[in-house]
Amino acid sequence: MLLFESIKLAFNSIRASKLRSILTLLGIAVGLFSIIIVMTAISAIQNSIETTFNSIGTNNFIIQKWPAIQMGNPHRRRELRNRENLTVKQGEKLREITKLPVAIGISIGRGGRTIKFRNEKTNPNVSVAGVTYDYFMARDLKVVEGRNFTRSDDEGNKPYAVIGADIVNALFKNIDPIGQIIKVDNFNLEIIGVFEKKGSILGQSQDNFVCIPISVFEKYFGSERSASFIVMCKNKESISETMDEVIGALRKIRKVPAGQDNDFEIVTNEQLIEQFNDLTKYFKLGAAVVAFIALLAAGVGIMNIMLVSVTERTKEIGIRKAIGARKQNILTQFVIEAVSLSWFGGMIGIILGVIGGNVVAVALGVSVVVPIDWIVIGLLVTTFVGVAFGVYPAMKAANLDPIEALRYE
Structure with missing residues (x-):
């Protein structure tokens, strides 16, 4: 029950600060979009190239x-x-x-x-x-x-x-x-x-x-x-x-x-496929570098918004602690909020990346693909970003003294 309550609180927090949240989500979305669109397009091209090479x-x-x-x-x-x-x-x-x-x-x-x-x-x-x-x-x-x-x-x-x-x-x-x-x-x-x-x-x-x-x-x-x-x-x-x-x-x-x-x-067809993969690895590396920079910036944004959220909700945290909430409950709540924020932006970036990559594939006359492996990797990355940059604000919230928090104006 705590998990669903924490997720609900996370989305209430996002809705309460729409502009700030959108700007933070944008960083995550851009990072995932940049790598997913490249990987989707390359996967579609690779499938078509491999089919052609296998015709040998x-x-x-x-x-x-x-x-x-x-x-x-x-x-x-x-x-x-x-x-x-x-x-x-x-x-x-x-x-x-x-x-x-x-x-x-x-x-x-x-x-x-x-x-x-x-x-x-x-x-x-x-x-x-x-x-x-x-x-x-x-x-x-x-x-x-x-x-x-x-x-x-x-x-x-x-x-x-x-x-x-x-x-x-x-x-x-x-x-x-x-x-x-x-x-x-x-x-x-x-x-x-x-x-x-x-x-x-x-x-x-x-x-x-x-x-x-x-x-x-x-x-x-x-x-x-x-x-x-x-x-x-x-x-x-x-x-x-x-x-x-x-x-x-x-x-x-x-x-x-x-x-x-x-x-x-x-x-041989194996040599052709291997040589093509050698060529595409530089595009993948470039996309990964862009995604890393964007996700790093987005992670800092998540940490910033969570620190602001902790400050704004100091009295709320004090009340929760006063009625029996433990440090672990507060920590879990704010980590889940950070992960939810990261996941929401990540899903937007993944969906747009898959659509954009397949638009490129169709324009090049190759088959549409859904790169399940890269979607899973993208979700794992967004989870890591949410946890990595959400832990510090969550620990700060969990360590607040309840009496001092109740006095906070």
Whole structure:
């Protein structure tokens, strides 16, 4: 009963000094808002990024010229630029001499293309990728209409195309795209399939691309760009063994001297997620610093308002002690008041932070999340702030001499 009575007294005290209480609550709310909005937005982005990275497959890895995320000094970037490109022939040789991979898909691409159909055309931002027949299996690309490529399509230089959902929406609103002829840089391609829609990530569509047989790509666009290889393993447990075989074979194909670092990059979804988390930790640290400063200021505000409250209610404390209230009762009452004040401001900050973070997530085209872990952490922090900065005023109130308190005017 004492607990509920103390909470009731706490809210009566807050209502009695509305402006002072609002200013104090504002500090707590700003502190929690600043960290919750960042953590909510980052959590939403992380979920979307992890889903996208996992599309590589948990039993796959990619070989490419460049690191997935490029950070470092200019000297390192120059070294990467000076690497020889990975070639389609190297990928084909790798496929021939390795035994463990289930499939090795080869791709080479160009961006910024315009796709035309009759009098319609897309924006000049479509990616065109030349791929081998087994790229679809290794990359787990699903075709919902028509079919994907076969070995004979690639070997026969068939000018076929499998298109993403964005191309369908832009050019074939009321027309079956299968069998239609599109133009890419004035080259004619027959559509034989449509990919399953994947949606967008961070405002970037994953459906704005066209795949063509790699032999046709080299014929139309050349082979001066670096290729990439996606290796599909039997299962997750065999990744390490398969990776060792593939690295050794590719080093031999590219004639990398013994003792010298690989002149290509191995990329797995775990590495991509880890690198992304390394990038976001600085945003989290910044939010934590802002939140700490705001909560420190808010804690001082809570201590101040509680000290003022003790002074204003000195006679009330004297009366309570005179009729039998113990030190522990007075101490508990004022600590609960401080915690209630902190919790009220914290809840406002958490609610606004979750809403604000998800507004950012929606604007970036990623899924909405509710970061339960950070909400719990936020509530624990507000409780700590209330207790830490409420104990001193509560002890001061509990130690008042009842006779002197009754005489107080």
